[in-house]
Amino acid sequence: MRFDSLYEKPVLFAIAAVVVISVGTLVTTFIPLFLPSTQPVSPLIKPYSAVETEGRDIYIREGCNNCHTQTVRPLRTEVARYGDYSRPEESAWDRPFLWGSRRTGPDLARAGGKYPDAWHYRHMANPQAMFDKSNMPPYPWLANAKLDTSLTARKVKTLGYGYDGAEVARQLAAFRQTVTAPTYPSAQVRSQVTPVGLRGEITELDALVAYLQKLGRDLKAAQKPVAVSATAEAAESKNPYAGNRAAEEEGEKIFKENCRSCHGEKGAGGVGPNLATTARKYGGSDGELFDSVAVGRPGGMPAFLPQLGKDRVWKAVAYIRHLEKERR
Amino acid sequence: MTNGARSDSIVRGFALSSVFWLLVGLVVGLWLAAEMIYPALNLAPWLAFGRLRVVHTNGLVFGFAIGGIFACSFHILEKLTRTPLVFPGLAKAQLWLFNIAIALAALSLFAGMNTSKEYAELEWPLDIVVVVLWVMFAVNVMGTLVKRREKQMYVSLWFLIACVVTVAVVYILNSLAIPVSLTKSYSAYAGVNDANVQWWYGHNAVASVLTFPILAMFYYFLPKSTGLPIYSHRLSIIAFWSLVFGYLWTGAHHLMLTPVPEWIQTVALAFSMFLIAPSWASVINGFYTMNGNWDKMKSNYLVKFFILGITFYGLQTIQGPTQAIRALSGFLHYTEYIPGHVHMGTMGWVTMIITASMYFSMAKISGREIHSVKLANVHFWLILVGQLLFTVTLWIAGIVQGAMWKATNPDGSLTYTFLDSVAAMYPYWTVRLVGGLLYFAGIAVFAYNLYMTSRPKPGTKSSAAAAAKAQAA
Numbered sequence: 056m057r058f059d060s061l062y063e064k065p066v067l068f069a070i071a072a073v074v075v076i077s078v079g080t081l082v083t084t085f086i087p088l089f090l091p092s093t094q095p096v097s098p099l100i101k102p103y104s105a106v107e108t109e110g111r112d113i114y115i116r117e118g119c120n121n122c123h124t125q126t127v128r129p130l131r132t133e134v135a136r137y138g139d140y141s142r143p144e145e146s147a148w149d150r151p152f153l154w155g156s157r158r159t160g161p162d163l164a165r166a167g168g169k170y171p172d173a174w175h176y177r178h179m180a181n182p183q184a185m186f187d188k189s190n191m192p193p194y195p196w197l198a199n200a201k202l203d204t205s206l207t208a209r210k211v212k213t214l215g216y217g218y219d220g221a222e223v224a225r226q227l228a229a230f231r232q233t234v235t236a237p238t239y240p241s242a243q244v245r246s247q248v249t250p251v252g253l254r255g256e257i258t259e260l261d262a263l264v265a266y267l268q269k270l271g272r273d274l275k276a277a278q279k280p281v282a283v284s285a286t287a288e289a290a291e292s293k294n295p296y297a298g299n300r301a302a303e304e305e306g307e308k309i310f311k312e313n314c315r316s317c318h319g320e321k322g323a324g325g326v327g328p329n330l331a332t333t334a335r336k337y338g339g340s341d342g343e344l345f346d347s348v349a350v351g352r353p354g355g356m357p358a359f360l361p362q363l364g365k366d367r368v369w370k371a372v373a374y375i376r377h378l379e380k381e382r383r
Numbered sequence: 384m385t386n387g388a389r390s391d392s393i394v395r396g397f398a399l400s401s402v403f404w405l406l407v408g409l410v411v412g413l414w415l416a417a418e419m420i421y422p423a424l425n426l427a428p429w430l431a432f433g434r435l436r437v438v439h440t441n442g443l444v445f446g447f448a449i450g451g452i453f454a455c456s457f458h459i460l461e462k463l464t465r466t467p468l469v470f471p472g473l474a475k476a477q478l479w480l481f482n483i484a485i486a487l488a489a490l491s492l493f494a495g496m497n498t499s500k501e502y503a504e505l506e507w508p509l510d511i512v513v514v515v516l517w518v519m520f521a522v523n524v525m526g527t528l529v530k531r532r533e534k535q536m537y538v539s540l541w542f543l544i545a546c547v548v549t550v551a552v553v554y555i556l557n558s559l560a561i562p563v564s565l566t567k568s569y570s571a572y573a574g575v576n577d578a579n580v581q582w583w584y585g586h587n588a589v590a591s592v593l594t595f596p597i598l599a600m601f602y603y604f605l606p607k608s609t610g611l612p613i614y615s616h617r618l619s620i621i622a623f624w625s626l627v628f629g630y631l632w633t634g635a636h637h638l639m640l641t642p643v644p645e646w647i648q649t650v651a652l653a654f655s656m657f658l659i660a661p662s663w664a665s666v667i668n669g670f671y672t673m674n675g676n677w678d679k680m681k682s683n684y685l686v687k688f689f690i691l692g693i694t695f696y697g698l699q700t701i702q703g704p705t706q707a708i709r710a711l712s713g714f715l716h717y718t719e720y721i722p723g724h725v726h727m728g729t730m731g732w733v734t735m736i737i738t739a740s741m742y743f744s745m746a747k748i749s750g751r752e753i754h755s756v757k758l759a760n761v762h763f764w765l766i767l768v769g770q771l772l773f774t775v776t777l778w779i780a781g782i783v784q785g786a787m788w789k790a791t792n793p794d795g796s797l798t799y800t801f802l803d804s805v806a807a808m809y810p811y812w813t814v815r816l817v818g819g820l821l822y823f824a825g826i827a828v829f830a831y832n833l834y835m836t837s838r839p840k841p842g843t844k845s846s847a848a849a850a851a852k853a854q855a856a
Contacts, residue, residue: 062535062536062541063534063535063536065525065528065529065531065536065540065544066525066529068536068541068544069525069544069547069548072541072544072545072548072549072627073548073552075624075627075628076545076548076549076552076627076628076630076631077552077631078628078631079628079629079630079631079632079633079654080552080583080631082632082650083579083583083631083632083634083635083647083650083651084579084580084583084634087576087579087644087647088572088576088580090644092575092644093574093575093576093579093643093644094573094574094575094576095575112567115497115498115499116495116496116497117428117431117433117434117495118431118432118433118434118436118437118495118497118499119433120433120499121432121433121436121437122432122433124717126641126642128640128641128713129640130640130713131791132788132789132790132791132797133788135791135795135796135797136788136797136801141641141642142642143574143575143642143643145574145642146573146574146575146577146578146642147573147574148573148574149573149574149577150569150570150571150572150573150574150577151498151499151500151569151570151572151577151581152570152573152574152575152577152578152581153499154578154638154641155717156501156637156717156721157717157721157722158717158718159419159805160801160805161801182422183422183423186802188802188805188806189422189802189805190418190419190420190422190805191422192418192422192425192431192432192433193422193423193425194425194431196427196428206563206564206567209563209564210563210567210569213561213563213569214569312800312802312803313800360796361796361797362796362797362800363796363797364792364794364795364796364797365794365796366792366794366796367796
């Protein structure tokens with residue numbers, strides 16, 4: 056063979072190897088660096104705030120990406136489970152990206168705004184207290200550490216988020232005021248998990264929760280509220296399972312798996328309000344209860360229709376009615 | 384002391400260091416496997432899953448595999464060039480720096496200093512140390528090749544050169560980052576590009592660390608331990624160039640159905656399919672080498688390591704490309720199926736080949752026979768059964784998990800909550816832990832057996848004397 060001498064010249068061989076590995080590298084990795092499709096920007100997707108930046112670094116430090124993905128694929132069941140599929144521009148500010156490779160825990164790309172802060176404080180401190188089958192590690196120590204903000208201004212500058220050190224200081228002060236105020240909606244749970252000496256400070260857990268609440272929020276805010284045709288019709292209707300004992304029992308099972316972690320045993324209340332009552336903020340008709348469960352309510356009640364479907368939502372409503380009766 | 388004798392002690396040093404990091408990495412792995420079942424074991428920040436997982440992967444890829452590659456590469460290099468290492472002093476320094484770097488890597492990852500990019504988690508000061516180490520290695524490899532006394536370079540040396548250049552290119556380009564402090568930096572790339580560069584690296588770290596140099600060992604030690612020449616030189620040439628060419632296109636098969644541009648995903652899928660051919664060319668070369676001599680599987684304790692190893696390589700290189708198919712990726716990606724796949728490659732292919740190569744080369748340089756063939760057989764069966772229990776269980780677990788995630792009711796709603804899919808995993812995770820324990824027992828036997836084999840022969844004062852004697856013989 057003519058090329059036989061190649062196998063006698065190590066330096067030439069090494070050069071040939073570099074050339075051969077460069078072809079695929081050039082086409083699939085280097086050229087794409089400069090294509091618009093790999094670096095789309097959208098005015099709707101905002102950079103992280105100072106606290107969210109620090110929270111993201113705690114997420115990275117603790118290796119959360121080893122068990123949680125942050126990319127919803129365009130698959131029907133995945134969109135039903137997590138929310139709308141991920142867009143390239145959503146990661147525009149992400150250095151590094153945190154899409155992950157394994158879902159030992161659920162995807163978090165749409166975690167922002169799904170639950171109130173109180174849910175996260177309680178969950179990070181002791182996940183098994185909320186979901187006994189969960190294998191999420193408890194992270195109680197995050198609330199015991201004051202957030203180190205000595206590098207925040209430099210980080211924001213390096214990342215090119217477009218605001219300066221003075222703005223960083225302002226944001227940190229404002230955030231501290233918000234989470235330490237008695238009027239903070241999650242104040243009670245926060246003080247349960249935060250040691251006395253740190254209740255007036257920003258903790259690492261505060262920052263992490265702020266970051267989690269940012270995930271996917273810009274996209275959600277930009278989109279029109281999900282069409283609720285299924286519920287518009289339901290609002291008028293009566294629960295087909297009203298008074299049906301078997302359905303109530305099935306509803307109890309659904310409740311235990313999906314609602315108990317926030318609304319407590321037998322709906323007695325917790326992160327979410329007491330359900331064993333007739334005094335309801337969003338109305339107590341069948342249709343209104345259906346709406347609350349199906350499409351959620353502001354302040355942390357997630358939409359369960361995509362996950363549970365109409366039938367099981369009605370069964371959950373039947374169980375909530377049952378709780379009302381038990382209460383009386 | 385001759386250069387040859389000095390480099391023998393370096394080879395021994397790398398081999399024993401590598402085995403030490405193997406044991407450390409596996410203990411961490413066992414702890415992780417237990418944490419999957421008992422989350423209460425996340426006792427402290429340093430023992431929490433997210434940090435430990437990174438110690439496990441880095442410890443085994445960079446501590447065990449790279450250490451083993453340094454050991455076996457230097458040995459192969461000297462034998463195939465009939466030339467001692469040109470810079471034994473440099474290699475000695477490399478051995479020290481290697482162990483310091485791995486220890487610092489483990490400590491920094493325990494402390495949570497990590498970039499989050501998989502298999503490239505080390506922060507920038509350690510990245511620089513890694514690059515220095517690699518340059519030291521490359522200088523000795525290329526220097527010895529230039530000075531060699533054997534005219535033709537054998538196929539193992541091609542794979543060694545490919546390893547040297549590919550690791551350098553992918554490691555440096557993926558690790559580019561802007562520091563904000565000594566222990567913290569941000570990737571030079573953002574979002575989609577960061578993902579694309581990372582998995583171009585991630586996949587080619589597998590190619591250039593867990594494939595090319597392991598094939599180099601396979602092509603050298605199989606003929607050495609059997610006395611049979613490799614079946615086809617021409618097949619080796621085709622396998623080599625098409626493998627090295629094809630690998631670099633396939634990174635995005637780790638990113639199927641993500642926001643990475645669809646054409647990059649599709650090109651990656653096509654080249655993943657293409658890679659089956661060169662991968663199997665090596666498998667076929669291995670099998671045909673044994674043609675007519677299959678009785679050696681019984682009579683020669685090393686052969687079964689190499690043949691089972693290359694068989695798992697073959698299975699791995701079929702399974703990998705199938706996982707890239709969009710529909711299957713949609714079903715299997717993010718489930719336990721993928722760790723199952725990875726562990727067949729690492730526990731089956733990589734460990735089988737490296738441990739057997741170490742038995743052969745340690746016996747050679749200490750001038751004695753292996754300490755115990757019986758223990759080597761125990762080691763073989765324990766790691767084989769442990770690995771199969773581990774991987775097959777995870778494949779089944781992954782299919783169950785994928786099916787639960789996709790299951791829907793007639794009205795289109797989801798049948799299972801995410802928590803249901805977690806709860807269903809506990810039995811599988813328990814079996815996986817048992818598989819891991821069996822495998823660990825096998826590796827413990829190996830470590831003992833290798834250590835006993837590596838001791839200088841009784842009656843000689845130093846390894847130098849032993850090596851001199853071996854050379855004289």
